Amino acid sequence: MKYFAGSLLITLLFSTFSFTLQAQEVKQDNQHLFDNFTYRQGNAYRTASGKPGPEYWQNAADYNLEVSLDDKNHTVSGSVTINYTNNSPETLDFIWLYLEQNRFTEDSRGTLTTPVQGSRYSGDVEGGYNLNNVSAKTATGVSSKYIITDTRMQLWLDKPLAANGGEVEIKMDFKFKVPVEGMDRMGRLEVKDGTIYAIAQWYPRVAVFDDVVGWNTDPYLGAGEFYCEYGNFDVKITAPAYQTVVCSGVLQNPKDVLTKEQQDRWKKAEKSDKTVYIIKPEEVGKPAAQTKAGGTLTWHFKMENTRDVAWAASKAFIWDAAKMNLGNGKTGLAQSVYPKESNGPKAWSRSTEFTKASVEFYSNNYFPYPYHNAINVAASVGGMEYPGVSFCHYQSFEGDLWGVTDHEFGHNWFPMIVGSNERRYPWMDEGFNIFINHYSTKAFNNGEFPTRSSSPRSLIGYLTSETREGIDTYPDVANPRNLAYTAYYKPAAGLYLLREYIVGHERFDNAFKSYIETWAYKHPQPNDFFNHFENVVGEDLAWFWKGWFYGNGNIDLGIVDVKPFKGNSLITVENKGQIPMPVQLQVIYADDSKEEVKLPVEIWQRGNSWTHLLKSSKEVKRVVLDPNKILPDVNVLNDAWNKL
Template sequence: MKIFSRLMLSFAVAGMFGITATAQEVVENNQADFDEFMDRSGNRYRSATGKPGPDYWQNEADYDIEATLDDQEHTITGKITLTYTNNSPEPLDFIWMHLEQNRFTEDSRGTLTTPIQGNRYNGDTDGGYTISNLEAKVRRSSSNEYLINDTRMQVFFEEPIPAKGGKATVSMNFKYKIPVEGMDRMGRLDVEDGTIYALAQWFPRAAVLDDVEGWNIEPYLGAGEFYLDYGDYDYKITAPASHIVVGSGTLQNPRQVLSSTVKDRWDHAAKSDSTVYLIKPEEVNDMSLRAKQEGTLTWHYKIENARDVAFGSSKAFIWDAARINLSDGKKALAQSAYPKESDGEGAWSRSTEYSKASIEYYSERWFEYPYGGAVNVAAHIGGMEYPGLNFCSWQSEGASLWGVTDHEFGHNWFPMIVGSNERRYAWMDEGFNTFINHYSTLEFNDGEYPSRLNQTRNMTGWFNSEQREGIDTYPDVTNLRNLGMTAYYKPAIGLLLMREYILGEERFDNAFKSYIETWAYKHPQPADFFNHMENVAGENLSWFFKGWFYGTGNIDIALTGVQEYQGNYVVSLANRGEIPMPVLMVITYEDNSSEEIKLPVEIWQRGDTWNYLHRTDKTVKSIELDPDKLLPDVNFSNDAWPQPFYRN
């Protein structure tokens, strides 16, 4: 009798809202929205659980580099020796390398694909590499054969590099002119006390061979960033003795390049939780604080298990530092290098404080920071990240400086630790990083600065734009007006929704931390992320991944009606958007008490409308969908009953 009563009630409710069913009628459903949208099956290299498979491999690239900075000619001259380990299952007749300084020529693909009016990725056109004395060795064989095309170089071997652990060495000399405008990635900035050199993509680097694409050899155009193998770097920079050289990794010869006074301050900073000046503002031109007053000095740095290195060099640097506290008693050194034009408590004098807070937060929350140094360099660059070193705008201050510093240091987790392919999947580093920046910003000084991710509904103008593009659009072809959303904010909002609306904090955090730990120092693909999050969280999320990450559809959940029925209430809902979502609603009663109800996303598998029977002995005063306003619902005028109802 109880079963019969429920059945009769369901027919009565259906009839009340005009929903009919007959035995002959075929009702369309929305199952296609919930089906898999890409091949995410496992294989021997990458499992269906989103983990590296038993035969997963990646190659290794270790570098020894010696380079000289000429501040009169503005050139870099150097030599690299690359030790390349082929862990792939096939022998290699050649390897590909990136020559990204070749972007700065008149006929480079990047130059020729830059609009006439220019954009953020403008670059000089009087540079490019001069390569000489190349030697490629496998065992006792040697070759000097290579082919350069735009920003790529193919290096050939006389005999193949053996599979599964075979090694080769590639050595060459290189030289180029340092651009002033380095596409907002690197370059030169003249200030009153000298020139600031921000050096990145400054040496030939090995491209990635992986099990998905083979050789990843997309040209360097501008918006697409990097995809590199991991390895150990041992590099020496010879610069004028008046310069301070800060770089990725750990300084190996402080006694040779620091005066006794600066070395004492260095040692003090390594034990201090507050910022310590190494070179004070009034000491920038005091050459007695240099280890030599004339000639050159060679600064020696090392970093292990990294995918790149960068450095900054100038005689104009104010330099300060403080200790970074990691787990198990481990320490690192936060440093900032900036000119007097950037000095001030509202500006770069707080850079090391910001850097320390950012690194410590991400280390505790997600995965421990692996490098000995974390350097923030003021330059003519909006913000750009490398392992253990950032370039941030010398004009940033306050919330802007916190935001860019925190964002660029966050990139040490994505993509420096979790090594995704930035040139193809910008959302896997920029978006994931923007997501973790949200929580770091909320934490810093109890929310001294605001996070934009608290205001997702302020972005609905873009979601309604006919010019919007999908997250999966390659960064180099994305309209630059859309790049901030497709690469940064929309994927970050996606993770925010997964954590705070769909899965809940505990399930999401377990899965996301597991993803980081599983793919640390490896090369995940989008399918690996999707598979891992689903398997650890225990939830089929294909409906969300497909709609949010691989399309331009929107969210529009509507509350279309509320009616009393036999002392209870029937709440009518509709999915008027392209992306189904669970329904979270708050029901408020006449006595001002309230109740939160969550309906699962599966209600939309059956169709685009749903009637929810709410059983209560109280009188309902109002109902509101998404009370915390997390969803970027493109039409929030239909989110409440009675209408209009606006939450302050």
Template sequence: MKTKVNFLMCVLVLVLTNTLNAQEVKPNNQDLFSEFIDRTGNRYRSASGVPGPEYWQNQANYKIDVSLNPENHNIKGHVEIEYINNSPFDLNFAWLFLEQNRFTPNSRGTLTTPLGGNRYKGDVVGGYKLSNIKVKNSGSTSSKHIINDTRMQVFFKKPLKAKGGKAIISMDFEFVIPEKGMDRMGRLEVEDGTIYALAQWYPKMVTFDDIQGWNIMPYLGAGEFYLEYGNFEYSVEVPREYIVVGSGQLQNPKEVLTKKQQKRLDEARQSDKAQFIIKPKEVGQTDKIRPDGNSFTWKFKMQNSRDVAFAASKAFIWDAAKIDLPDNKNALAQSAYPRESHGDNAWERSTEYTKASIEHYSNQWFPYPYKNAINVAADVGGMEYPGMAFCSYRSRAGSLWGVTDHEFGHIWFPMIVGSNERRHAWMDEGFNTFINLYSTDAFNDGEYPNRMLLAKQNLISWFLSPNREAINTFPDVAQSQNLGIVAYYKPALGLYILREYILGPERFDYAFKSYIKAWAYKHPTPGDFFNIMENAGGENLSWFFKSWFYGNDNIELSIKAVTQTDEGYQIEFESSGIPMPVVYNVYYKDGTKDELRLPVEIWQRGDTWTTALETDKRIKKIVIDPNRILLDVKPQNNRWEAQD
């Protein structure tokens, strides 16, 4: 007992002595390294980042039949939705999105568009006309519903049972196709006719999940989509002259294509080079490129998808080529475009670009899941849908490669990995911009410059701006001038830094592939992504995720002082922002160099750190981040050079 008392007295004396001698207690950086969101696991989502043992999501299967009337630009048809409630809760009602209601004078999207307009300004002469709304389940039928802006609430006469209860929701609908569809859909007049790019074209189920319940945020503009997965059967009736291309597989080619076109498609499936289905000189020659009849119904199917889109026109040139996928599988790359887009290194390369993009992502990250990938020239800057993209008919050369590659990159985020675009645009646009970086470098050994890396240093002024916003800002809230950086560039740069500077390609790639595989056709949250990257990558990254994705701090490393000692040198580093490992090169006067690294934990106790370098060589210069991976807002103090 006496020994224990003496030990405690010694400890107390030591503490008091150190306290009296200390001039001040330096603040530590524990807050920078603390957790910032609740990432504890539960039965639905695990702390390791993978779906929990009781993870669930609901399913929506669609049967849609529509007709397109070019005379009045009208779509009219019927939708039947089989809605399956896999949740552990009985449901008294369900929500649907009516996204065409955005194109009305008093929609929330119209009323929240700035007076000067923006990319998401749309027509105001549309909106749905709905009729024969029926909701059937458990032998009962209800027609009770409430429509509010871009959403509709339907009510079950009897609760839709948990864990497998099924309902059939059906209605007739029609709308006028907007000319300007918020840069996501619409009409384009060309010399040979109209190109209709059809998206957000049918009433669809709102996602019900374990995070938000019903995700009923309205369709305003910048915020995109969050949808349930399911199976689709849809048909499009058009006049004889029209060609239809759409998400999924064409089910009746013998009914809607000539024998020559069927043969050309079969040849394209075996060809690495684009083969014409409709040649430029054949456009407008209806009797040569269309079977007999007044109108045709094109039928499509798509399995395990969250959406479908289609395009129709009598102005299409149409070509296709084989996509080589892992495990000796194949798909078909297709392009449909008007004669205005053909030639001068333009859309005649679209299928080449589509093929190269999908092959790269399939080999690098996760196999492409669909049988077709279709690029359509439209009056849309660039917009993605499952198995399909709309890109500007004016694009050519590097611009067309960039937009094609970006839109098909979206097949992986968010079409395969089904994140909530309306809340977390960075998990959609940012992840995709990141993978575009590597696909661009790979395409024809760098035929086109890498726009993201070229733009990196030009972003410093934005990172220092007092008007910058954090990545986690909702897309419909972010200022227009900030959206491109907070949704696209900054999250992409964050992943680039994580791969090339913090984790290294081997650890990053394993973790990133683990994320894609775990959440393919499911609904991950930011926390799920952070958890799986930490667990599979083997690194506590809360300090990085917290500051880069949820804050406005910047990276600012510097060399504060270099002092020569009897044993060599002491180098003092400083961090004035986001903590980072210090990767640095020491260059000696004899022409040699050392490549060195200090772990991020050096910043836990404070903002400066001194390290010793034992050497008998004389230092010429020291450079932090010699490969210029980081976006350091003051790169000029990343170097130190000897004065003698």
């Protein structure tokens, strides 16, 4: 018995060893391409299905802001009161705030990490905050202890702020000089009729405290954008009476700041699908555009459940507006303000038309637009978004103006509604936004303008570059020449591949819309998107997330051979790239009839070569891989087979 058992064991071991050798000679184990690559399990805060968990929480911050614009000295000064609620399960000893105007100083980290030759994110260095009367009041007392480090303030409390609903009232006075060069996100522009002020990142605001890293205190350097809590805003802006002021939110006192004629035009615009002037070009700088001859006016705005507000002011503004149809009987008001230099039928005279079309498309196709106003501001800024307000370059026209307007207002969905962390994961807002811009542009005016995000094949030059970087590269780390690809175009192409090639329109649209609805006004992480998308479409897509979003490899599929086999045909395909993909083939027979063949991605799990039995007695004349030319295949020379 011992001999028999021993002989059997030796035989089994030898057989297994021989089979393993044979398998290694014939096949390559590709399981590492398909395994999960991050910690994907759920917890009480974020579920494995990619939804907020039963104990998900996020803190809230409501703001009362009262400021004045001094257009002689180009300063903004005033006060902020922040009512901050700690909904987290832990007590907080201190509160971190962002002081983003401190970026515009000589010794800021952003200034000191800007290349000598400059960049898009160069900024003035004569700015920064002057702060006074800083206090934090809780139920137990008041504290004025704080430490400022670059663009951040650590405000200590008298006693730890209670978990699960503890509240603190933070107050301070602030003043800063509006930069001319505001890192292409804000600033001021001189035009013939006055100065245009584009005001953003303008008030001290609370950093996000979340369940992933705790306090998010990454410094404001340049390319990295923002991560903000949600809350309600009450904003009062006092400016010289000749200034026109627009702001995120709804104007509360139109009778105090608009002439009777302007109020009537406003009411007309709210019912008109065509653009209506509120301030006509010929009225700019004239008494007809002013409520009173001298002194100041205070413009009062309110906005609910938003992560930020921005505003603009100028005495040079032409102002027009039109009704937005947002679905389910809801309407809003698209508006544009711009100087005479931007006026014209091929330029900013179409801005409100563009704004209206963009917001209506996204509202009706993805998620209802939550704000009443969508305001496009002509400024020196190339293009920058804030809730309900966009800054676009005043010299843009025709297709460029459509493209930048559509892109900036698309950001109201990513990251204004879906509140991702732009500073760490710009692809979750820029890439997603470029993706929806593609479909909005196709829909606008029967395709009047070409899409900014063309076929993924247009990325091949970048994908094969030795200096390419992955999507997961932080924006402030990425080579400036690569940022457009890592944050914008490669992630957008990834979503395009999912919709147009991998899972199809219906399943993709279900998952994408569900993701927006699930994480509206919340803070999703990359894993939340991956998990939620997989659970809705019903596919394990780890191979795609790993290869496309967290890798630097490429797609290279090819056709090796086509030969007859027992009255049918054998088609052999290969994967020479680092990212496996499903295979789509078009078979063209000798009689010119065609047949489509689709092979699942799982054919690559056990190796890089696969032979498919084509059950047809017809003679094959030609086989084409990816006939719709969707894949960014880095070697198209092996994508077709022709019978000699």
